[in-house]
Amino acid sequence: MPSQRMGQLAPTTLTATSTTTNVESDGTAVAGTPVTTSRDYSDNGVAVVNSWTPSGDSIYTPGGSTGYDLNVNVVSNSLDVDYAAYANLSTTSAGVMLSDSGAAAQAFEAANPLTVVVIAPENTTLASDADIVDALMNANAGGSIATSADKITITHLADYDGQEAIAISGLDNYLADSQITIPLTVDADATAGTTIASSDTVFVEPSSALISVDGTTLTSLGSVEADYAAGNLYNVTDTPDQIIGTVEASQTVAASDAVQGSADAAAQLTTGTINADDDTATGKTMLYNGSDADVTDSSTTVNLASDGTQVISLTGAPTITSSDGSTITTATITYDTSTGTITTDPTQAASFTVTNLPVSTGETVTISYPMTVDSTVLAGTTTGIQWPYTTAVQFYSDGTLAAGDATALGTETDTTMNLQAVHNLTDIWYLATQDSDGNYVAGEEVGTYAGTTGTTYSASNVTNLAVGDTASNGDVVVGYYDESAGTMVTDPTALTMVENETADG
Numbered sequence: 001m002p003s004q005r006m007g008q009l010a011p012t013t014l015t016a017t018s019t020t021t022n023v024e025s026d027g028t029a030v031a032g033t034p035v036t037t038s039r040d041y042s043d044n045g046v047a048v049v050n051s052w053t054p055s056g057d058s059i060y061t062p063g064g065s066t067g068y069d070l071n072v073n074v075v076s077n078s079l080d081v082d083y084a085a086y087a088n089l090s091t092t093s094a095g096v097m098l099s100d101s102g103a104a105a106q107a108f109e110a111a112n113p114l115t116v117v118v119i120a121p122e123n124t125t126l127a128s129d130a131d132i133v134d135a136l137m138n139a140n141a142g143g144s145i146a147t148s149a150d151k152i153t154i155t156h157l158a159d160y161d162g163q164e165a166i167a168i169s170g171l172d173n174y175l176a177d178s179q180i181t182i183p184l185t186v187d188a189d190a191t192a193g194t195t196i197a198s199s200d201t202v203f204v205e206p207s208s209a210l211i212s213v214d215g216t217t218l219t220s221l222g223s224v225e226a227d228y229a230a231g232n233l234y235n236v237t238d239t240p241d242q243i244i245g246t247v248e249a250s251q252t253v254a255a256s257d258a259v260q261g262s263a264d265a266a267a268q269l270t271t272g273t274i275n276a277d278d279d280t281a282t283g284k285t286m287l288y289n290g291s292d293a294d295v296t297d298s299s300t301t302v303n304l305a306s307d308g309t310q311v312i313s314l315t316g317a318p319t320i321t322s323s324d325g326s327t328i329t330t331a332t333i334t335y336d337t338s339t340g341t342i343t344t345d346p347t348q349a350a351s352f353t354v355t356n357l358p359v360s361t362g363e364t365v366t367i368s369y370p371m372t373v374d375s376t377v378l379a380g381t382t383t384g385i386q387w388p389y390t391t392a393v394q395f396y397s398d399g400t401l402a403a404g405d406a407t408a409l410g411t412e413t414d415t416t417m418n419l420q421a422v423h424n425l426t427d428i429w430y431l432a433t434q435d436s437d438g439n440y441v442a443g444e445e446v447g448t449y450a451g452t453t454g455t456t457y458s459a460s461n462v463t464n465l466a467v468g469d470t471a472s473n474g475d476v477v478v479g480y481y482d483e484s485a486g487t488m489v490t491d492p493t494a495l496t497m498v499e500n501e502t503a504d505g
Contacts, residue, residue, distance in 0.1 A: 031078050053199045058245035062256060062286075063188035063269040066124065067242045068139045070182040072202050074116055074236055075174050112209035113151070115169040115224055117233055119160045119201050123190040123247065125266040126164045127183040127390055129154045134198055135181045136168070143177035146170055150466075166264050167205070167224045168432050188258035189267040189284045191323055191364040192249040199242045203233035210234070250290040253359070255300075255393035255413045259283045271386065271418040274374050279373040280315065285391055287357070287365045295359040297396040297406050300367055303351040304389045305338060311374045311387045312419060314346040318369035320357065328365065331357040332402075355401050372421055386418040431471055432481045433460045444473055 024030065127135075133152050137144040147154050151170035159165060171180070180202065204210075205227055206218035218234060219341045219462055220225050261272035261281040273282045283302065289295050304312045320328040335349035336342060343349060352369070359365050372385060394412040400407035430442040446465070465477050468492050479488040482495050489495065 005176055012021065018095040018328075027164075054244050055239075055242045056244045057220060059248050060186045060190075060196065060245050061248050062190045063258065064186055064191075065127070066184040066196070066245065067185060068135055068181045068183055069196075070118070070121070070184055070198055071139075071202060072180055072198070072236055073178045074114065074145075074171075074180050074202065074204055075178040077326050080234050101427040108209075109147075109172045109175055112207060113146075113172040114174055115167055115205035116171060116180055116206065116223065117157070117167050117203040117228055118180075119186060119203075120164040121186050121196050121198060121244075122163060123194050123196050124163075124184040125187065126166060129166075131183050132166075135183050136171075139181040139183075140177060140179045142179070143173065145173050147173050152425055153502045155224070156376055157225065165228070165429070167228070169205075169224070185266075187257075187266045189260075189366065190271045191248045191286065191366070192247055192288045192290065193323075193362075193364075194247045195243045196245045196247070197242055198237055198242055198244045200235060200237055201227075201234050202237045205233060226369055229462060249362075250288060253289050253291055253295055253395050253410055255288070256393075257284065257391050257415045257417055257482045258286070259417050259419065261419060269309070270415070273420050273422045274373065276378050276421050276423050278377065279378060279421070281371045281373075283369045283371055283389075283391075283417065285367045285393060287359050287367070287393065287395070289361050289363055289395075292361055293397065294361055295395050295397060295409065296357060297355065297373055297400045297402075298357045298365075299353060299355050299392075299396070299401060300357070300393045301351060301392045302369060302389065303391075304371070305350045306388045306390070310338060310350050311377050312371050312389050313374070314349055314352070315370045315372050318352065318354065319344045320354065321366050321368070328357070331355065359395070370418070373421070378421060386420045388416050388418050391415045391417060431469055431473065431475060433475070444471075446471070 054069055056069060058066070059070060060066055073505070078207065091194045096398045118126065119501065126132065132154060133149050136146060137149050137154060150336070151172060155167040157165040157167055182202075183198075186196070205224050206220040210217065218227075218232055221230060221232055227233055258267035258269060259272035259281055260267040262276045262278040263273040267282075267284055272283075274281055284301070285300050287295075287298055287300070304310055304314070318330050318333060322328055332355045333352055334342065334355070335346055335352045337348055338350040354367055357365065371389075377385075377387070386415035392414045393410055395409040396406035398407040426448065428445060429447045431444045431446055432440045433443055435441050465471060466478060467477055469477050471477060479490050480492050480495060481488050
């Protein structure tokens with residue numbers, strides 16, 4: 001047995017016997033001698049090694065998916081206990097790994113599942129929880145990083161410098177497949193030419209299963225939330241400035257629109273969702289000049305009225321910013337009321353038009369405008385209802401609109417945008433049993449789910465209990481009782497909801 005190191009238990013020695021057969025040039029086989037070989041494996045640790053940070057030169061479209069570019073190894077494979085071999089590892093390395101196969105490895109993983117924290121790269125948002133779980137289970141040809149999707153739990157953490165952050169727990173197949181794969185969505189209002197970097201985006205939560213090989217073992221502060229807040233995590237993507245792609249830079253002049261509601265983590269393409277008790281949103285129109293000539297003027301009109309009615313209104317004046325974030329004040333903004341008169345009060349406008357706005361070659365100019373929805377339309381059942389508004393953009397060259405000598409450049413864009421209300425709900429789930437009268441009564445609490453929602457729920461978000469499963473109290477799940485409908489269903493996604501008609505209930 002090798003000697004103990006750094007206070008660890010002595011590693012397990014695995015032995016194997018192999019027999020070689022040599023073949024001479026004339027084809028004569030010469031039997032070899034059986035040779036017994038051995039290799040040491042620690043049976044009490046797993047290595048977290050920042051062995052690879054993804055990079056690439058992909059071109060992404062604003063609002064589009066990146067695919068699976070955030071794809072990293074969270075643990076290293078088949079490390080033995082020869083510590084001298086790890087001299088090139090960074091200071092975030094921790095531990096040594098058990099053999100990556102066999103019953104012993106599976107038992108180790110089951111007893112020590114990993115929790116990984118992922119922060120969305122700048123200019124992106126994380127895909128939906130369902131898409132992330134699907135990617136973790138199916139995106140890698142070599143296998144999945146968890147033995148079952150039901151074992152994976154995603155917890156949404158506080159934003160990090162304005163970027164989404166999640167904790168993914170229950171990863172229990174990391175010795176066979178150490179890849180964590182996260183699909184992303186590029187922000188709809190990401191300016192052309194900006195980059196997406198994978199640096200400092202994936203971290204591993206400390207646990208007793210991680211053993212230091214360089215004196216930097218981390219001890220959990222008691223919860224992933226506490227460790228995340230304190231920066232007490234192993235960083236597996238600490239390569240600086242690791243670019244995985246660039247937001248598309250068109251070779252022509254182009255305009256795009258996006259809207260970000262109070263329920264959105266980032267700007268959407270054409271529909272922004274708002275919480276029923278926080279009916280605010282920010283519309284954005286991006287003007288990009290990818291040509292080799294300057295645009296001398298542009299005309300952007302946002303019409304807040306639809307079908308003769310006005311539900312959406314401005315809460316303040318629009319702001320105009322250049323690619324570097326500086327404010328442009330030279331443009332002219334005109335506000336029109338529903339009767340066609342001019343007003344200086346943006347909150348009274350049914351539409352507004354921006355002119356006298358040049359866009360230099362290679363520059364992106366963003367017009368942002370704060371909006372709200374008339375509170376009277378939020379009373380009643382509002383989930384799923386959309387309120388439209390329109391935008392129109394035309395570029396000009398060889399003059400200005402004010403002088404009347406501008407020449408239209410390209411074709412005018414005309415886009416219909418929408419705001420949609422959702423409710424921000426907290427659901428508490430219970431095991432329900434029938435009393436002597438056949439009525440269902442709430443028993444043991446089994447979980448809480450908080451988030452914005454549509455008209456259906458999924459009990460699997462909370463309980464991970466399917467019909468036929470045995471609950472912690474020994475009861476067998478026979479269905480999901482829909483209290484609002486008074487019926488039993490077997491499909492957890494078919495549960496209905498009753499909306500609070502006057503508030504965000």
